[in-house]
Amino acid sequence: MEKIIKLSCPYCRTETQWQNNPSRPFCSERCRMIDLGRWDNEEYAVAGEKVREPADDPDETSFP
Amino acid sequence: MTEESNYSGDSIQVLEGLEAVRKRPAMYIGSTSTQGLHHLVYEVIDNSIDESLAGYCDEILVNIHEDNSITVEDNGRGIPVEIIEKYQKSAAEVVMTILHAGGKFDDKGEGAYKVSGGLHGVGVSVVNALSSHLELEIRRAGKIYRQRYNKGVPEAPLEEYGSTIKRGTKITFWPDSAVFETVNFNFETLSQRFREMAFLNAGVRIKITDERSDKFYEFMYEGGIRSFVEYLNRAKSPLHPAPIYFHGKKENAEIEIAIQYNDGFDEKVFSFANNINTHEGGTHLSGFKAALTRTMNTYATANNLLKNVKIAISGDDLREGIAAVISIKIPDPQFEGQTKTKLGNSEIKGHVEALMNDQLAMFLEENPQVAKKILEKGIEAARAREAARKARDLTRRKGALEGLSLPGKLADCQEKDPALCEIYLVEGDSAGGSAKQGRDRRYQAILPLKGKILNVEKARFDKLLTSNEIKTLITAMGAGIGKDDFNIAKLRYHRIIIMTDADVDGSHIRTLLLTFFFRQMPEIIERGHLYIAQPPLYKVKRGKKELYLKDDDTLLDYLLDTGTEGVALEMDNGRKIVRGKQIIPMLRYIIDYNMHFDKIVNRGIPAQILSIFLRGKIRNGFADQPTLEPLVEQLRQIEPMARFDLMDDPDRIIVRLGNLHARIDRQTVEILSTHEYKLLTQAYRQVEDICADHPVVISVEGKQEQEVNNRQDLLDAILSRAKKGQYIQRYKGLGEMNPDQLWETTMNAEKRILLQVAIEDAVRADEIFTVLMGDQVEPRREFIEMNALNVVNLDV
Numbered sequence: 001m002e003k004i005i006k007l008s009c010p011y012c013r014t015e016t017q018w019q020n021n022p023s024r025p026f027c028s029e030r031c032r033m034i035d036l037g038r039w040d041n042e043e044y045a046v047a048g049e050k051v052r053e054p055a056d057d058p059d060e061t062s063f064p
Numbered sequence: 065m066t067e068e069s070n071y072s073g074d075s076i077q078v079l080e081g082l083e084a085v086r087k088r089p090a091m092y093i094g095s096t097s098t099q100g101l102h103h104l105v106y107e108v109i110d111n112s113i114d115e116s117l118a119g120y121c122d123e124i125l126v127n128i129h130e131d132n133s134i135t136v137e138d139n140g141r142g143i144p145v146e147i148i149e150k151y152q153k154s155a156a157e158v159v160m161t162i163l164h165a166g167g168k169f170d171d172k173g174e175g176a177y178k179v180s181g182g183l184h185g186v187g188v189s190v191v192n193a194l195s196s197h198l199e200l201e202i203r204r205a206g207k208i209y210r211q212r213y214n215k216g217v218p219e220a221p222l223e224e225y226g227s228t229i230k231r232g233t234k235i236t237f238w239p240d241s242a243v244f245e246t247v248n249f250n251f252e253t254l255s256q257r258f259r260e261m262a263f264l265n266a267g268v269r270i271k272i273t274d275e276r277s278d279k280f281y282e283f284m285y286e287g288g289i290r291s292f293v294e295y296l297n298r299a300k301s302p303l304h305p306a307p308i309y310f311h312g313k314k315e316n317a318e319i320e321i322a323i324q325y326n327d328g329f330d331e332k333v334f335s336f337a338n339n340i341n342t343h344e345g346g347t348h349l350s351g352f353k354a355a356l357t358r359t360m361n362t363y364a365t366a367n368n369l370l371k372n373v374k375i376a377i378s379g380d381d382l383r384e385g386i387a388a389v390i391s392i393k394i395p396d397p398q399f400e401g402q403t404k405t406k407l408g409n410s411e412i413k414g415h416v417e418a419l420m421n422d423q424l425a426m427f428l429e430e431n432p433q434v435a436k437k438i439l440e441k442g443i444e445a446a447r448a449r450e451a452a453r454k455a456r457d458l459t460r461r462k463g464a465l466e467g468l469s470l471p472g473k474l475a476d477c478q479e480k481d482p483a484l485c486e487i488y489l490v491e492g493d494s495a496g497g498s499a500k501q502g503r504d505r506r507y508q509a510i511l512p513l514k515g516k517i518l519n520v521e522k523a524r525f526d527k528l529l530t531s532n533e534i535k536t537l538i539t540a541m542g543a544g545i546g547k548d549d550f551n552i553a554k555l556r557y558h559r560i561i562i563m564t565d566a567d568v569d570g571s572h573i574r575t576l577l578l579t580f581f582f583r584q585m586p587e588i589i590e591r592g593h594l595y596i597a598q599p600p601l602y603k604v605k606r607g608k609k610e611l612y613l614k615d616d617d618t619l620l621d622y623l624l625d626t627g628t629e630g631v632a633l634e635m636d637n638g639r640k641i642v643r644g645k646q647i648i649p650m651l652r653y654i655i656d657y658n659m660h661f662d663k664i665v666n667r668g669i670p671a672q673i674l675s676i677f678l679r680g681k682i683r684n685g686f687a688d689q690p691t692l693e694p695l696v697e698q699l700r701q702i703e704p705m706a707r708f709d710l711m712d713d714p715d716r717i718i719v720r721l722g723n724l725h726a727r728i729d730r731q732t733v734e735i736l737s738t739h740e741y742k743l744l745t746q747a748y749r750q751v752e753d754i755c756a757d758h759p760v761v762i763s764v765e766g767k768q769e770q771e772v773n774n775r776q777d778l779l780d781a782i783l784s785r786a787k788k789g790q791y792i793q794r795y796k797g798l799g800e801m802n803p804d805q806l807w808e809t810t811m812n813a814e815k816r817i818l819l820q821v822a823i824e825d826a827v828r829a830d831e832i833f834t835v836l837m838g839d840q841v842e843p844r845r846e847f848i849e850m851n852a853l854n855v856v857n858l859d860v
Contacts, residue, residue: 007827037451039534045526046572
């Protein structure tokens with residue numbers, strides 16, 4: 001038998017499942033549509049690398 | 065309410081007889097189904113609630129007996145027993161036998177009850193008429209009275225039969241099975257209604273017992289409707305701990321409102337008028353809604369919370385995740401609507417609105433943190449509503465998204481059968497160019513996509529797919545979007561291959577694409593149409609031999625393999641000889657150790673000092689000591705060449721060793737308790753013996769070549785041997801590959817390795833994506849670099 005995949009709705013985090021769910025992976029059509037709107041509205045950005053400042057703490061390795 | 069005498073025989077008015085009730089029961093109690101049956105109980109209990117509203121009753125007992133008869137008993141004043149002149153009957157009998165009789169119908173305005181449940185206004189006489197038997201017991205003024213009825217007709221006048229110190233009314237009735245379709249009471253239905261009544265009438269205790277099944281509930285809520293909203297939120301996380309509560313009186317109307325938001329999206333607003341659930345709402349509800357919308361918006365504007373919000377916050381937005389109860393009590397409720405559950409008194413809207421405007425505004429001023437949370441939620445709801453509207457627009461743009469006009473950026477293939485077609489989603493124009501030239505145009509299509517870079521804050525750049533890219537993608541797929549329009553049968557390619565650079569940017573674009581497919585076109589993943597290409601990261605050239613390696617790990621494997629070919633190591637002064645591939649695990653231990661070592665050094669311990677710690681097998685435990693003196697003792701023994709001084713500050717050790725001047729403090733010592741340090745000590749155990757006492761002699765093909773004195777030199781010697789005569793190129797991006805190379809390594813169906821995306825992988829990727837969208841930077845980095853996507857390996 002097919003394993004039931006449980007997941008949380010990507011929008012509202014309600015517990016839902018993949019199987020027998022026409023709005024999968026969302027819990028509802030509402031959540032799916034909101035998500036689509038957010039893609040269209042360019043609201044999904046993957047946070048980029050934070051450029052690291054070079055560690056310069058002279059106190060760490062030198063002694064006055 | 066000081067005088068009990070008000071509620072006496074005089075205040076009873078008689079309106080009508082009971083004949084009609086048995087003829088047309090549905091006219092009085094709605095129906096003769098289960099609903100009508102339960103209605104009988106509500107009529108009886110309403111009288112008790114009236115007593116409690118008037119302040120004379122605080123406990124009501126309801127018993128469902130085995131024969132489906134019901135007893136309702138209260139500790140109120142007891143129905144009056146005086147003889148009413150007009151009828152020459154006791155007041156109690158009048159109440160029990162004449163329709164619309166009861167204290168509440170005294171329209172002089174000075175009657176026993178200013179406000180009453182008046183549920184359906186028909187009174188307990190209807191219950192009597194529709195019961196095969198009814199027994200009435202009244203305890204009043206120290207005496208007990210009783211009377212029995214059959215189908216509403218008394219067997220005898222009210223009789224006095226004893227004395228008591230208690231007071232109250234007790235009615236037991238047997239619903240007439242000739243009238244009702246069923247006489248089977250439902251315990252849960254009754255309980256639900258009683259719970260509601262207990263909420264609406266703070267302090268009243270209602271106990272219900274089902275003798276048929278021994279079930280029992282007791283309802284009593286000191287908090288009244290405050291407890292009600294907490295109950296409505298019982299399975300949710302409230303946004304603020306205590307419900308917001310207002311009450312007050314406007315003219316004749318007593319108004320009570322309780323509100324508590326939760327983190328969900330449902331709107332649960334219940335309105336009541338004189339304890340009746342006004343399912344259809346009415347003027348009190350309209351007043352509530354208008355005040356909520358207006359006051360919240362006024363507050364938000366005044367406090368500059370809407371400055372970045374381009375859309376208005378509507379009432380609907382402000383009621384997402386709200387649990388609220390509005391309860392009003394008025395002398396003359398008018399019920400309208402299909403089920404007579406809509407309050408019609410027009411003046412009430414203004415009363416509720418005025419009270420709530422005042423008190424909510426005050427609450428928000430006094431509780432700015434709660435106000436902010438609620439408004440943030442409302443703003444979020446407004447944004448969500450706007451997003452959904454945009455999405456609907458997108459899905460309705462029929463034609464444009466269905467491949468009628470293919471995007472200009474798409475280099476399509478010649479083949480038309482989707483089962484044979486592939487599309488490569490390629491990041492960037494230059495890679496797209498190589499891919500277009502390198503592909504087999506008969507069946508491979510190329511769609512270059514560019515991730516837009518967003519400068520969010522200094523030194524951080526976020527990546528996103530533009531709205532245009534999304535539309536291009538949907539169009540190229542040809543299957544539409546949205547519940548009604550998406551049609552997998554129209555998908556133009558049965559292999560959709562994401563091909564991005566092997567760097568962090570590439571993995572960001574890949575994550576975005578994967579997430580989009582997963583959320584908006586899950587069928588594509590379900591049917592196994594989505595793949596990830598594996599372009600190489602390195603090209604290694606030795607003489608005429610060319611080799612492509614997909615990542616750092618495979619490059620290292622390759623270097624260790626070639627570097628140890630024909631090599632033998634003499635260790636421990638020749639006592640131990642390790643040859644060829646046997647050397648590899650040892651080298652891996654060194655690499656592993658270096659990695660852990662560097663990690664700790666990065667956290668601020670000078671390498672020399674860390675080495676001393678490792679050599680001395682110093683473990684944690686020093687952090688708990690009052691001073692670092694015990695550590696100093698130990699360090700002096702391990703490294704006599706160095707000077708360790710505990711200066712004036714017992715938490716700071718000064719170390720001098722050769723040119724090194726360093727400091728060990730509490731923070732340094734705390735690193736010793738970390739998991740990373742534990743891993744380092746484990747790795748150290750594997751390598752500490754290498755080159756410890758004797759140099760290692762490296763020989764190649766039996767010839768001694770080199771002697772090394774430490775681990776690092778050993779590793780370097782092997783790696784530089786491996787690199788000798790090789791040309792190693794690291795591809796910074798797909799664009800650096802020429803079309804032939806890209807074809808050869810990544811696109812040629814006979815040689816390439818594709819990873820097929822499975823649902824489980826996508827579920828995980830989506831969770832990662834959710835983390836990536838958040839502000840937590842650390843988990844994000846780990847996710848994306850370690851296991852951004854574990855996909856099933858599949859040779860295609």
